[in-house]
Amino acid sequence: MKKELTIGLFGFGCVGKGLYDVLEQTELINANIKHIVVKDKSKKREIDASNFSFDPNVILEDDEVNTVVELIDDADAAYHIVVKALKRGKNVVSANKKLIANHLEELIKTARENQVSFLYEAAVCASIPIIRTLEEYYNTDSISKVEGICNGTTNYIFSQTDNGKSYAEALQEAQDLGFAESDPTLDVDGFDAKYKLSILIKHAFGLTVDPDQIFNYGIRHVKNQDVQFGKEKNFRLKLISNVIRDKNQLIPVVAPHFVKEDHPTYNVNDSFNAVAVKGLFSDQQTLVGRGAGAFPTASAVLSDISALQFDYKYEYRKEIVASSLSITDNYNINVYIGSTSAQELAAVRFEKTSEEYHGNDYHYKTGFVSLSTLKDINFNDRESLFLAVLPENNKGTLDKNDQTVIAEKTEI
């Protein structure tokens, strides 16, 4: 019943090496890595150089290899590898969220045409089995909301800024610890979290969403005053990937959120990830676990490999109900926007203002802004501004000296 797996592994970075170690240590799976293909011939690696090949075709054209595990950084190179592997009748396991988010429809189609599996549990929240849970457990439940912390780097940084560090200090620390890349753009501007959200949407709702359709704003411009605003209300900052369903419309957003103590992610700190799913019947479920790291990511890859022994395929069972759904920007979101520039803040159109505050060197407004307005402003490039979504029913109060406070006004 169990298929024997002969693996061709692309990439021997931290996850690839993790998988190699895990396969060496576990007695629970009988899978054999036949080839490891890497790009850089000169890089020093922890196992002997004789284990490595440099030509992708060593794997792709070896008919004995029935399982390709793709763990490289370069999404474009990964695309060519994955497509060719699927077309050659090989099952593929990938952890490359950018590749998957940008080409999901085509990759699903190619896998189906060639009657092979394309699995990618590790691509979303690493060790948290959220894709499998959406596929298997929620396939009969109507989902109204999926939200979570899908990026460990930004959660680590926000945990540090909540503890009083500046953004620059926290980023440096994350880089020193190896959580953040030297160019952290994909993480700190919310792109990584957006790729993951678009994959979650496919499995939760059946709809394929181009990541470009999703508003993503990251954490780069958070200032001490923004953190302070949250602290006064016992809020914590989390970069949340959020999609809610309102009748036949989906509203996906990736942005910092102020969350209250009753929020499922409130106590999910440091590099941990969490995903909360709200279903019509199951009510709210939250899954919390390691969203990054060699072994947690490798364990998710391994669980996919193990599933291949039993010919497991994603069924995308929600596709049958997805045709009525669409993505909308026509939705107002309750946000906080802080700014060092009163002028730049004033230029943001609010549909409805709840609070407005002006200090000597900092200003903020809260209230409803339409998602299409948010999309029109390139927030990731606007250093003076910081935006965060407010908890539902926020009724914060203000009481400061020497400062102009206009609170709870409907229109200014």
Place this chain on the structure above:
Amino acid sequence: MKKELTIGLFGFGCVGKGLYDVLEQTELINANIKHIVVKDKSKKREIDASNFSFDPNVILEDDEVNTVVELIDDADAAYHIVVKALKRGKNVVSANKKLIANHLEELIKTARENQVSFLYEAAVCASIPIIRTLEEYYNTDSISKVEGICNGTTNYIFSQTDNGKSYAEALQEAQDLGFAESDPTLDVDGFDAKYKLSILIKHAFGLTVDPDQIFNYGIRHVKNQDVQFGKEKNFRLKLISNVIRDKNQLIPVVAPHFVKEDHPTYNVNDSFNAVAVKGLFSDQQTLVGRGAGAFPTASAVLSDISALQFDYKYEYRKEIVASSLSITDNYNINVYIGSTSAQELAAVRFEKTSEEYHGNDYHYKTGFVSLSTLKDINFNDRESLFLAVLPENNKGTLDKNDQTVIAEKTEI
């Protein structure tokens, strides 16, 4: 590819009715309930009496019925129904933890012999997909610990006692809200949590455990002074089903635990359940969700029914490594024991005492007690005592007036 399911439903209590409603409302599954068999002919029900039969054979001897859903309270009656259904070649979905825990080995064997499925996701933590996650995701990971809040009633009561209510008040409230039965023994003495733990052990480690082998102590004898002890240290009380693996030994315990803020269940309050799993590769994962309630339980039943459409079976893949494992009592646990009687407290043998406290009308000791000592004392019947497991590395300090405090002593 999808099998058509013709369902025979046993039981139309809160979960049976929930399943009926869910099947009516969802567009995502095509399953048809052909018969509903109930016991009580006279009971008034929300749908017409013509929908009900009273003879189990109406279902069991109807060859058109390929799926039996067993949702009755009586574990003995359920046993005969489930065995007969499996032997007649019908797949069975059950939510009856007592039945499953007490007969698991035989039921698995019967299902295998008859090449049918026996699924029971709803039996453990209702809507939390923990069985499926252990089966599918952790089948290649070596698990070192599973712990969780598997009983919503006791968690609701502890949430209330943490808020200052007495146990009696909190129990009454739980009964008024329908969370607790009029005879709450199974819940409040930890039997329900124990049945669930033995099922979790089967899927996490492959080992079949007779529930009688597991120490279970409940929450019935908690007193305000015990709650106060925890509050001073910022601990919260949770009834935890816990199993740790130490080399080839498993140490399962069901007992109240004082948990600290960093514990995965610390913020899981009211009737919510949570299960945390620690794997060698995946590190720690926590799943939080509704552990009771008509719809959450029905949603888990429905997810099993849906899996049957695809001929899903539990594989119990850990069985291959279970033969080396055994259950042990030869293990010391760090506990708190409070008592209204200094004499009764003194009679409990501590291997090592950390703290001892004597007040006018209350006394406690902390330290290590062997699990076999705990099993010898029938704590559920010892009204003067209350036992709770302490967090790892507890270094609580004491500072009280008018009271004898002996802290941090190794031996007295």
